[in-house]
Amino acid sequence: MHTTVCIIGGGPAGLLLARLLHTSGLDCVVLERRERAYVEQRQRAGILEQSTVDVLRASGAGERLDREGMVHDGIELRFDRRTHRIDLPSLTDGRRVWVYAQTEVVKDLIALQLDDGPPLLFEAPVHAVEGIDGTRPTVRYTHGGREQTLTCDYVVGCDGFHGIARNLIPESAKRTFERTYPYSWLGVLADVPPSCDELIYAHSPRGFALHSMRSPTVSRLYLQVPNGASPADWPDERIWDELDARLAIDGDWTLNRGPITAKAVLPMRSSVTEPMRYGRVFLAGDCAHIVPPTGAKGLNLAVSDVTALARAFTHLRNTGSTDLLDAYSDTCLRRVWRAEHFSYLMTTTLHTDPRQSPFDSRLQLSQLDRIASSPHAAAELAENYAGLDIG
Numbered sequence: 001m002h003t004t005v006c007i008i009g010g011g012p013a014g015l016l017l018a019r020l021l022h023t024s025g026l027d028c029v030v031l032e033r034r035e036r037a038y039v040e041q042r043q044r045a046g047i048l049e050q051s052t053v054d055v056l057r058a059s060g061a062g063e064r065l066d067r068e069g070m071v072h073d074g075i076e077l078r079f080d081r082r083t084h085r086i087d088l089p090s091l092t093d094g095r096r097v098w099v100y101a102q103t104e105v106v107k108d109l110i111a112l113q114l115d116d117g118p119p120l121l122f123e124a125p126v127h128a129v130e131g132i133d134g135t136r137p138t139v140r141y142t143h144g145g146r147e148q149t150l151t152c153d154y155v156v157g158c159d160g161f162h163g164i165a166r167n168l169i170p171e172s173a174k175r176t177f178e179r180t181y182p183y184s185w186l187g188v189l190a191d192v193p194p195s196c197d198e199l200i201y202a203h204s205p206r207g208f209a210l211h212s213m214r215s216p217t218v219s220r221l222y223l224q225v226p227n228g229a230s231p232a233d234w235p236d237e238r239i240w241d242e243l244d245a246r247l248a249i250d251g252d253w254t255l256n257r258g259p260i261t262a263k264a265v266l267p268m269r270s271s272v273t274e275p276m277r278y279g280r281v282f283l284a285g286d287c288a289h290i291v292p293p294t295g296a297k298g299l300n301l302a303v304s305d306v307t308a309l310a311r312a313f314t315h316l317r318n319t320g321s322t323d324l325l326d327a328y329s330d331t332c333l334r335r336v337w338r339a340e341h342f343s344y345l346m347t348t349t350l351h352t353d354p355r356q357s358p359f360d361s362r363l364q365l366s367q368l369d370r371i372a373s374s375p376h377a378a379a380e381l382a383e384n385y386a387g388l389d390i391g
């Protein structure tokens with residue numbers, strides 16, 4: 001079998017790339033290691049930037065998003081038992097964000113793909129790619145209990161942080177920049193209406209907390225926990241008590257409690273691999289870069305990578321020029337590093353590092369107070385959060 005673009009990984013990056021290539025008349029195949037139900041249920045992101053929503057709509061995946069997605073015009077920052085609202089449209093040029101879960105984006109893209117899209121194979125792990133220095137790489141994968149091969153013109157790694165694509169680039173040709181954080185997140189889903197209209201990011205001496213949502217009846221909540229913590233350390237009552245303590249303000253506010261339906265501990269990491277291309281292999285999404293989720297940027301970066309890549313493949317097909325493909329890595333890395341910096345800043349300002357000194361704590365409060373009192377400081381946060389026009 002031969003295809004123009006072989007996409008490794010059927011997460012949001014791989015599925016959307018396939019959709020964009022298909023709408024431009026380019027053929028591709030998506031190989032996904034896991035089964036469909038697993039991919040559709042993996043709990044992850046919740047916030048989509050305007051540009052992400054625009055691309056999803058243009059790809060045909062906007063119908064349910066427009067019906068069920070919740071448009072948010074602001075976020076709340078809580079610290080020092082105070083609350084401060086960041087109004088996104090007035091601090092940017094009218095930008096807002098959407099609350100629409102990654103699970104739903106993935107379900108919508110899979111449904112489109114299986115309907116009339118290019119081939120998407122589940123339970124098809126890729127284990128090797130040969131000939132990436134030549135013009136016709138060969139991809140080796142397993143499917144239906146048999147070893148299979150696929151030749152292609154290009155390979156795109158959309159296989160996430162634990163995939164194989166990044167390792168196809170020889171050590172001598174790449175550089176990886178990394179940071180780990182001295183805390184993790186405990187993420188929970190609860191069958192209870194959200195206690196707020198907009199997301200709340202809370203800094204407290206007890207650690208960070210985030211109140212998000214999935215629908216008018218389902219809340220999504222996160223707590224900073226020590227690295228190595230286990231969901232077993234966190235019975236439901238303890239989670240609600242801790243959320244209550246960290247989200248508390250002087251003034252009226254009540255946290256709604258309800259049945260917790262899922263709990264997981266997530267590490268916090270930053271990582272960037274440069275360049276995002278080697279020979280006929282391109283990297284997109286989490287396989288090239290990850291950010292701690294505090295800035296809500298991971299999924300949005302993945303969407304912006306594959307949008308640039310689809311444009312570059314279309315340009316090659318239309319004009320014969322590889323200009324945009326050659327510029328792909330530099331184009332994306334500019335946005336990636338901006339998002340890395342913003343995510344780092346949000347993370348280190350809002351979390352409590354177990355090793356931090358009282359001096360560090362005062363600096364955090366001063367920074368938060370600055371955001372709350374200066375429209376310039378607030379605009380810097382708002383522009384990054386709602387999404388910048390780069391690349």
Ligand code: RFL
Pocket residue numbers: 008009010011012013014031032033034039043044045046047048102124125126127158159160161162163164187266284285286287293295296297298299300301302
């Ligand atoms: P994914 O989603 O990890 O998908 C990769 C896919 O590749 C498959 N795969 C393979 N397939 C074939 N052969 C192999 N050898 C393979 N190896 C792996 C995997 O099974 C998988 O299906 O990467 P992708 O597509 O790049 O998408 C990235 C996003 O998932 C990620 O950036 C976001 O979830 C990050 N993120 C958030 N991003 C936002 O923009 N806004 C948010 O609000 C937000 N919240 C979050 C987040 C991530 C979180 N976690 C779990 C770290 C909240 C959390 C808690």
Ligand code: PHB
Pocket residue numbers: 044045046047199212213220293294295296
């Ligand atoms: C989420 O709803 O899962 C979510 C929202 C905002 C973040 C991270 C996660 O910064």
